[in-house]
Amino acid sequence: MRVxxxxxxGGCVAVCPTGAVEMQDGADIDLEKxxxxxxxxxxxxxxxxxxxxxxxxx
Amino acid sequence: xxxxxxxVVGAGPAGSMAARYAAEAGLxxxxxxxxxxxxxxxxxxxxxxxxxxxxxxxxxDPRFINREIYGFAVYAPDGTPVKARFSEVMGxxxxxxxxxxxxxxxxxxxxxxxxxxxxARLKLESGRPAGVKVRRHDGREAEVxxxxxxxxxxxxxxIARQAGxxxxxxxxxxxxxxxxxxxxxxxxxxxxxxxxMGNKIAPRGYIWVFPKDEDRANVGIGIGGxxxxxxxxxxxxxIQSRPELRRGSILEVNVGCVPVGxxxxxxxxxxxxxxxxxxxxxxPLHGGGVYEAxxxxxxxxxxxxxxxxxxxxxxxxxxxxxxxxxxxxxxxxILKVRRFAEKLSDDEMNYLARVWxxxxxxELSRGNYRVAAGxxxxxxxxLALVRKLL
Ligand SMILES: Cc1cc2nc3c(=O)[nH]c(=O)nc-3n(C[C@H](O)[C@H](O)[C@H](O)COP(=O)(O)OP(=O)(O)OC[C@H]3O[C@@H](n4cnc5c(N)ncnc54)[C@H](O)[C@@H]3O)c2cc1C
Ligand code: SF4
Ligand code: SF4
Numbered sequence: 001m002r003v004x005x006x007x008x009x010g011g012c013v014a015v016c017p018t019g020a021v022e023m024q025d026g027a028d029i030d031l032e033k034x035x036x037x038x039x040x041x042x043x044x045x046x047x048x049x050x051x052x053x054x055x056x057x058x
Numbered sequence: 059x060x061x062x063x064x065x066v067v068g069a070g071p072a073g074s075m076a077a078r079y080a081a082e083a084g085l086x087x088x089x090x091x092x093x094x095x096x097x098x099x100x101x102x103x104x105x106x107x108x109x110x111x112x113x114x115x116x117x118x119d120p121r122f123i124n125r126e127i128y129g130f131a132v133y134a135p136d137g138t139p140v141k142a143r144f145s146e147v148m149g150x151x152x153x154x155x156x157x158x159x160x161x162x163x164x165x166x167x168x169x170x171x172x173x174x175x176x177x178a179r180l181k182l183e184s185g186r187p188a189g190v191k192v193r194r195h196d197g198r199e200a201e202v203x204x205x206x207x208x209x210x211x212x213x214x215x216x217i218a219r220q221a222g223x224x225x226x227x228x229x230x231x232x233x234x235x236x237x238x239x240x241x242x243x244x245x246x247x248x249x250x251x252x253x254x255m256g257n258k259i260a261p262r263g264y265i266w267v268f269p270k271d272e273d274r275a276n277v278g279i280g281i282g283g284x285x286x287x288x289x290x291x292x293x294x295x296x297i298q299s300r301p302e303l304r305r306g307s308i309l310e311v312n313v314g315c316v317p318v319g320x321x322x323x324x325x326x327x328x329x330x331x332x333x334x335x336x337x338x339x340x341x342p343l344h345g346g347g348v349y350e351a352x353x354x355x356x357x358x359x360x361x362x363x364x365x366x367x368x369x370x371x372x373x374x375x376x377x378x379x380x381x382x383x384x385x386x387x388x389x390x391x392i393l394k395v396r397r398f399a400e401k402l403s404d405d406e407m408n409y410l411a412r413v414w415x416x417x418x419x420x421e422l423s424r425g426n427y428r429v430a431a432g433x434x435x436x437x438x439x440x441l442a443l444v445r446k447l448l
Pocket of ligand 2: 012015016017018019020021029033034035036037038039040041
């Protein structure tokens with residue numbers, strides 16, 4: 001799942017414990033690998049969007 | 059058969075320096091970066107101390123220098139400044155996009171082949187790095203074989219992870235940053251960099267105003283990556299509270315994360331070396347990483363040259379031992395200062411701003427805390443803090 005509005009800063013890639021985020025030109029979350037731990041949302045410097053927008057937030 | 063002696067992934071300051079020093083020694087080098095334009099987008103306050111230019115023989119070329127900086131002002135939460143102003147240039151606010159491009163061009167001049175718009179993944183053979191798989195901007199894919207891989211892919215640090223090194227970070231190991239390049243603002247003293255401290259305005263971090271011109275600056279914030287607060291909202295709030303910034307224009311929006319929680323212990327695995335942000339080689343006090351990335355890149359490039367010329371890959375480890383015995387040692391001391399600073403309450407910061415002078419902060423940023431700590435001991439109120447420091 002592509003993260004809409006991502007600035008490509010790489011924070012979520014660095015913290016994702018399962019290696020679910022890949023980033024060539026914007027974060028892309030592999031929902032098969034994602035555990036829903038939300039660490040990526042916590043680290044993201046922007047108020048919105050968060051990496052989980054449209055995904056499995058909550 | 060290897061296509062190249064060395065493949066460097068990431069053409070930031072770390073990767074370009076590693077590529078340049080390896081190529082200067084006569085090795086064949088491929089330097090890849092996934093971004094379509096090296097140096098862009100900028101994720102940086104663009105402050106760079108003079109030693110990076112002196113020690114690494116980088117010319118102060120007007121093509122990538124915006125402004126000379128003569129010192130700094132650090133503001134306690136109650137506004138009390140600690141200032142240091144020197145008669146000599148202490149550093150520059152660079153134009154990072156041009157600077158990074160210059161370093162990559164220097165690598166090319168030394169003989170490296172540079173390619174932007176090329177995303178790399180590590181290629182393993184029997185568990186050992188054998189090269190990279192490249193996906194180019196036009197969709198073409200290719201495999202490149204090499205003898206040595208340099209992981210210089212910045213904070214994401216996926217190449218080292220693909221080699222089996224655990225480069226994962228906790229959110230608290232990162233500073234989560236947001237920055238605007240602003241024009242049409244007023245800056246009280248544009249010859250200094252300005253830093254605003256406080257647990258309310260920038261929890262576990264600070265707000266910076268780095269002047270690129272008399273009325274133009276990078277205005278940014280870094281806060282603990284584990285915190286509920288969002289960097290962008292806190293920065294917007296700060297700007298709204300400052301009449302000199304409130305009406306400014308926004309020329310750029312910059313977003314980034316800085317690894318400030320300590321350094322990767324193992325810097326070499328088999329024939330793979332990790333440099334720069336990818337190895338978390340950042341000054342943990344202020345988050346400056348360009349100088350650290352450049353020096354580490356140079357050490358890595360030199361170690362690769364020696365190892366391949368002597369035909370003994372075990373010599374790659376010299377990069378790791380050299381880094382730890384020099385820069386690593388210094389940065390470990392600075393990390394201690396950071397751990398102390400992280401614990402300060404706003405009241406304690408206000409107090410310290412009255413006790414410490416600019417010189418003390420200079421020494422602290424180099425990891426020398428004896429004099430500054432000595433001044434704390436003289437003040438009974440701060441004895442509790444000294445215990446924290448020890
Ligand atoms: C907001 C902010 C402000 C900062 N301010 C300052 C400052 O004022 N002064 C200072 O000294 N430092 C500052 N820093 C830190 C500094 O920017 C970094 O420490 C520095 O850029 C590290 O250099 P590097 O070469 O290790 O990594 P980077 O400069 O991040 O370069 C890594 C490169 O690798 C590329 N890459 C990543 N993955 C791949 C892949 N799979 N394939 C191909 N290419 C890839 C990326 O596109 C990137 O170009 C700041 C950081 C931030 C976030
Ligand atoms: S929520 Fe999913 S993508 Fe985000 S850090 Fe956790 S595992 Fe990774
Ligand atoms: S942390 Fe946020 S802005 Fe940064 S790469 Fe991830 S989703 Fe994009």
